[in-house]
Every structure is written in C-alpha cells, then in structure tokens.
Amino acid sequence: MDSLALFFTGALLAAGIYWFVCVLGPAEQKGKRAVDLSGGSISAENVQDNYDKYWSFFRRPKEIETTEKVPDFVDTFYNLVTDIYEWGWGQSFHFSPSIPGKSHSEATRLHEEMAVDLINVKPGDRILDVGCGVGGPMRAIAAHSRAKVVGITINDYQVNRARTHNKKARLDSLCEVVQGNFLEMPFPENSFDGAYSIEATCHAPKLEEVYAEIFRVLKPGSLYVSYEWVTTDKYKDSDPEHVEVIQGIERGDALPGLRNYTDIAETARKVGFEVVKEKDLAKPPARPWWTRLKMGRIAYWRNHIVVTVLSAVGIAPKGTVDVHEMLFKTADYLTKGGDSGIFTPMHMILCRKPEKKTETASDS
Numbered sequence: 001m002d003s004l005a006l007f008f009t010g011a012l013l014a015a016g017i018y019w020f021v022c023v024l025g026p027a028e029q030k031g032k033r034a035v036d037l038s039g040g041s042i043s044a045e046n047v048q049d050n051y052d053k054y055w056s057f058f059r060r061p062k063e064i065e066t067t068e069k070v071p072d073f074v075d076t077f078y079n080l081v082t083d084i085y086e087w088g089w090g091q092s093f094h095f096s097p098s099i100p101g102k103s104h105s106e107a108t109r110l111h112e113e114m115a116v117d118l119i120n121v122k123p124g125d126r127i128l129d130v131g132c133g134v135g136g137p138m139r140a141i142a143a144h145s146r147a148k149v150v151g152i153t154i155n156d157y158q159v160n161r162a163r164t165h166n167k168k169a170r171l172d173s174l175c176e177v178v179q180g181n182f183l184e185m186p187f188p189e190n191s192f193d194g195a196y197s198i199e200a201t202c203h204a205p206k207l208e209e210v211y212a213e214i215f216r217v218l219k220p221g222s223l224y225v226s227y228e229w230v231t232t233d234k235y236k237d238s239d240p241e242h243v244e245v246i247q248g249i250e251r252g253d254a255l256p257g258l259r260n261y262t263d264i265a266e267t268a269r270k271v272g273f274e275v276v277k278e279k280d281l282a283k284p285p286a287r288p289w290w291t292r293l294k295m296g297r298i299a300y301w302r303n304h305i306v307v308t309v310l311s312a313v314g315i316a317p318k319g320t321v322d323v324h325e326m327l328f329k330t331a332d333y334l335t336k337g338g339d340s341g342i343f344t345p346m347h348m349i350l351c352r353k354p355e356k357k358t359e360t361a362s363d364s
C-alpha cells in the first residue's frame with residue numbers, strides 16, 4: 001500500500017470513528033464523558049459485586065418491602081447508574097412530555113418549571129426538593145423562581161455531583177444539597193415554604209411514610225407537588241403481559257413495587273394534606289414522554305459498544321456492561337409501558353398542608 005492509500009485509509013477510519021462516537025446519537029455530553037464512568041461511591045473493583053447485590057434484593061422480595069432495607073438498595077442502584085444517566089440522559093433524571101419544536105432539554109426545563117409554578121413560590125422562599133438526584137431540576141427551579149432550594153438524596157455520590165454542578169452554574173447561593181433519607185428527614189417541622197418531588201417518591205417502600213415526612217416539614221398553608229410513577233386505569237393485573245412490563249420497570253429502576261394511581265390522593269389525604277389538583281400529565285394532548293427513549297435506540301447500541309470496550313481495557317469498572325445492559329432492557333419496558341398506556345411517570349398531585357391541623361385517619 002503506498003503512502004497516499006495509507007493516508008486515505010487512516011482518514012476514512014478516523015472519520016468513521018468520529019461518526020460512530022459523536023454523530024450517531026451523541027450522549028448528552030454535559031458533565032460526563034464515557035471515559036469517566038464510575039461506580040459512584042463504590043470502588044471500581046466492587047462494582048460487579050454490588051450489581052449482583054442489587055439483583056439479590058429481587059431474589060428476596062419480602063425483604064425489600066421493609067423500610068430499613070429499601071434505602072440501602074436504592075443507594076446501591078444510584079451508585080451504579082448515576083454516571084451512566086448523566087452521560088446518556090443529562091442532569092435531570094426524569095421524563096417530560098415531548099413538545100413539537102422544542103429540544104429535550106427545553107421540554108425537561110418546562111416540566112420542571114411547571115412544578116415550581118404550581119406551588120406559588122416567591123423569591124427568597126425556602127423550598128424542598130425531595131429526592132434531588134444530581135440537581136438538574138433544582139438548578140432550573142432556583143433560576144426560574146429565585147427561591148432557595150434544599151435538595152435531599154440518599155446517595156452520597158449524587159450529593160457531590162450536585163454540589164459541583166451548582167457551583168459551576170453559579171447557583172450555589174440558592175441551592176443546597178443534603179445527604180439523607182427522605183423517610184426520616186433531618187429538618188425541623190414547619191420549616192419549608194413549599195416542596196416538590198420529581199419521579200423520586202416511587203422509591204419509598206410505603207408512600208405514606210414519605211408523604212408524612214413532607215407534611216411534617218412544610219409550613220401550614222404551603223403547597224407540595226409531586227410527579228409520581230404509577231400504573232394507570234388501563235393496567236390489568238390479570239394480563240401477564242402487563243405484569244411483565246411493570247415488573248421489568250420495577251427491576252430496572254429500583255422500585256419496591258409500583259403503586260396504582262388511585263393510591264396517590266388517598267395517601268396524601270391520609271397524612272393530612274388537602275388535595276388541590278391531580279392529573280396525569282402524560283394524557284393527550286400531551287405528546288408521548290417515551291419518544292425520547294425510542295429515538296435513543298441507535299445511541300444505546302453505540303453506548304453499549306463504547307462501554308464494552310472501555311470495560312475490556314480497564315477504563316470503566318468491571319460490571320459497567322451489566323449495568324448498561326440492565327438499563328437497555330429497562331428502556332424497552334418503559335417504552336412498552338408508555339405505548340400501552342398502562343404506566344405513567346408523571347401522575348401529578350398538588351397538595352396543601354392545611355392552616356390548622358385536622359384530624360387524620362392515622363390519628364384515630
């Protein structure tokens with residue numbers, strides 16, 4: 001081969017690699033590169049063991065029902081997936097309806113701003129983000145409302161990521177992040193002017209426990225909004241296909257058991273909230289939230305090859321390929337849940353803590 005042919009072959013190869021990695025469905029880029037994929041707070045040599053430990057929770061289903069075990073299981077899950085989420089999805093770990101003419105990140109931001117607009121927040125108010133992830137929603141909400149946002153997450157690694165992002169975005173004076181369990185929050189009662197949770201309380205083994213905690217820390221008269229993961233009125237537990245899809249979603253997303261939409265308002269009332277509004281934000285005229293998952297399919301294959309290579313050469317921890325494969329399968333179950341209408345990740349509930357304490361069902 002003469003040197004010209006060698007040059008052209010090399011250029012073609014380089015262009016092919018560039019096209020494969022950068023053009024063919026780029027990852028979300030911001031913040032995380034494939035070469036930085038880690039196991040969160042888990043050291044690289046323990047990622048595989050922790051992935052196996054994650055699955056063992058599902059082999060002993062009775063155990064994950066208990067309040068003590070679930071936060072640990074959820075913490076392990078987020079150590080395993082946080083970097084992959086950031087790399088392949090962005091800093092907001094939730095869905096939003098697609099909006100014609102708007103990018104994913106614009107649609108995501110609008111979905112987040114809607115939450116804070118619903119709770120009537122004023123600049124300077126102190127509000128709570130229950131299950132804040134790496135803080136994508138927190139930063140959008142603080143910038144939009146000028147309220148002070150305190151986020152809580154069970155996962156230490158996410159706390160560090162969120163603080164780094166807050167500083168970079170120069171929003172650290174408005175955004176604070178605390179490591180803790182939202183079932184026993186380290187905040188005094190009546191200390192927040194509002195609260196929201198975006199696709200996070202689905203991790204609670206008993207919804208009543210997290211709602212009661214949120215009720216406790218809110219000031220009387222203030223509002224709480226939540227986007228809940230639930231099964232809809234189309235879900236039939238007698239249909240084996242429905243059961244398979246929902247079980248697939250639970251296993252790939254660290255859920256101790258998905259609730260039905262009818263449980264949400266009932267639980268809110270039980271802990272003392274007044275229910276102001278309740279709506280499935282995924283229902284038409286909203287455009288499907290799951291198109292982003294479907295459209296990403298080519299990128300997932302590309303990501304799978306990237307993860308496999310990085311893991312083989314020892315850059316990504318052993319076990320990362322398994323975690324990625326689990327997410328790959330989950331994306332499929334979530335898409336099926338959306339397409340069939342049996343599942344929604346955005347059942348919105350808006351609640352108010354009454355000015356005066358009323359007697360609740362659990363008091364009697």
Ligand SMILES: C=C(CC[C@@H](C)[C@H]1CC[C@H]2C3=CC[C@H]4[C@H](C)[C@@H](O)CC[C@]4(C)[C@H]3CC[C@]12C)C(C)C
Pocket residue numbers: 084085087088089092093094095199200202229253254296299300303304324327328330331334
């Ligand atoms: C609210 C929760 C998380 C919701 C979503 C943010 C995530 C659910 C499934 C995740 C993903 C699936 C496929 C991955 C893909 C194979 C990989 O290459 C890149 C990342 C994914 C797209 C990943 C991104 C985040 C999700 C969409 C739950 C946990 C309660």
Ligand SMILES: C[S@@+](CC[C@H](N)C(=O)[O-])C[C@H]1O[C@@H](n2cnc3c(N)ncnc32)[C@H](O)[C@@H]1O
Pocket residue numbers: 071074078091092093094130131132133134135136137152153154155158180181182183197198199200201203204
């Ligand atoms: C899917 S992520 C959503 C994060 C964020 N709301 C967003 O939309 O980007 C769920 C979040 O809930 C948190 N979480 C789950 N169980 C928790 C618990 N018991 N206590 C505190 N945080 C918890 C996880 O650590 C994670 O940050």
